[in-house]
């Protein structure tokens with residue numbers, strides 16, 4: 255079944271993506287020579303902008319699909335979800351690489367990036383984020399190695415990897431749990447700066463929890479898009495049954511959020527009509543309550559359009575939440591003004607284009623997606639059966 | 644060490660600003676010239692480690708004007724230093740919070756962390772630094788005061804042991820209760836700072852941040868961070884347990900047989 259050659263067909267759309275990537279590379283080079291101020295609108299009031307807020311915070315959250323499916327499939331051994339496991343791992347890995355690249359673009363003294371490995375600023379949340387992300391990316395590369403060596407034959411290495419895989423899988427869940435939450439903890443220090451609707455001592459919990467429930471939704475979107483692009487049958491039964499994970503976790507999320515607001519005595523601030531309160535209400539109603547309802551109704555969740563739309567809401571909601579933390583919630587204390595320049599936006603588009611291109615290349619050249627004719631091989635295919643029930 | 648700024652005594656002459664510039668060799672930028680508080684407020688910048696800001700406000704129904712010296716507060720437990728993962732910002736035992744550009748990565752997390760919004764970044768340099776007042780570290784080592792404090796012609800800045808400065812501030816408040824507001828800014832803010840202010844006008848009218856928590860900012864972070872090792876070990880153990888438990892019940896499957904590369908032409 256091995257293909258002999260590496261394949262990558264260039265279509266018009268892919269050409270466009272490649273152009274975006276080239277533009278992003280050019281802008282990044284310019285930024286490295288002339289400084290951050292030359293391409294970004296960042297300033298002393300707004301030291302973190304689009305690249306950190308969107309590419310890093312959201313990128314990492316969106317890559318949450320990797321660790322939640324790893325937990326569901328490989329630790330809880332819910333084998334019926336196997337068909338989506340590899341694709342989820344792949345998206346997650348690429349997401350992390352994107353996040354690391356944008357971090358590298360964003361740090362001013364990038365030749366110093368290795369320092370935190372040696373100068374232990376362990377009292378800093380960023381220290382934990384930095385270590386966990388670097389280690390987890392490495393672990394994901396190892397996990398992916400298992401797949402890589404199915405295409406590129408290297409039996410001895412593959413054997414070692416395979417034998418140690420349970421260890422990597424577990425580390426590969428612990429690390430992202432820690433740093434998804436510590437991305438939230440980054441803002442604990444902004445005690446008097448982040449609006450109380452978002453600032454909380456348990457913001458780390460909200461971050462890791464939402465990164466987790468976002469996973470299945472992300473898998474649904476990605477699976478549906480991939481199925482469409484490659485004219486395959488979408489794994490609808492898998493998607494529908496995953497919704498219960500997301501739904502219950504979102505219900506818990508919502509309840510804890512309300513309790514937390516009450517506990518800190520800022521519940522009424524959600525309704526005081528300010529810009530912040532409106533953004534908060536939109537976040538809660540449109541992006542939390544609405545998808546919960548859509549997932550709860552069987553006639554919606556069992557249809558592809560329904561599960562897809564609800565999942566888009568969930569994913570958009572997590573992005574919306576992160577943006578609220580980075581921008582809306584900080585606006586009042588920061589003063590000043592920030593809106594990304596066209597250059598910043600182009601770099602972001604370029605990076606996400608790179609993600610799509612890499613994804614396509616890997617899927618077309620490595621065994622990531624389940625075989626279509628799975629059912630006919632019934633003998634060894636316990637997983638296949640449950641998928642096509 | 645610490646400094647006490649008596650806002651009632653400041654006349655806005657900006658001698659301190661000039662002294663800071665000369666001692667630290669801070670060149671004004673192009674087209675920037677020497678703007679003063681009289682021309683309108685200037686903000687802290689990479690090459691302005693202290694500035695005087697003027698505030699117009701009302702007192703006993705009269706229009707008045709007050710001058711506020713701004714610089715790093717040199718917190719007793721600095722949020723910026725606790726946020727820095729490269730140890731580029733550190734608190735020295737004598738009091739100054741100092742920056743070491745050799746270690747800095749330029750991530751700007753310190754800027755998010757500082758509750759007073761003090762730090763400034765060199766946005767236009769390829770290898771930018773994060774700059775702020777260093778409390779004239781070299782002068783302190785020679786037993787001198789910071790440049791700004793040494794030149795103040797009106798005695799608006801007093802410099803010495805922080806405890807003595809707190810005592811001095813309390814003295815002035817009690818001996819002249821009609822003049823001062825009774826609050827010392829910097830005693831409790833962010834767990835205490837090395838720069839203290841007293842004033843005859845409420846601080847919120849003078850552009851001070853009055854919502855700074857009294858708890859030292861690094862403590863918030865630490866309350867969260869200290870759980871890390873427990874989560875690491877506990878969650879890891881739980882996962883391993885679940886892994887082993889569910890593995891026994893799971894069917895055997897041939898993973899390798901399951902997947903294949905997809906065809907890009909949609910066949």
Ligand code: SF4
Nearest residue numbers: 715716718721723757
């Ligand atoms: S005022 Fe800001 S920059 Fe100065 S020591 Fe405190 S936290 Fe650091």
Ligand code: SF4
Nearest residue numbers: 727747748750751753
């Ligand atoms: S910008 Fe430099 S000083 Fe500030 S936190 Fe990052 S590494 Fe530390």
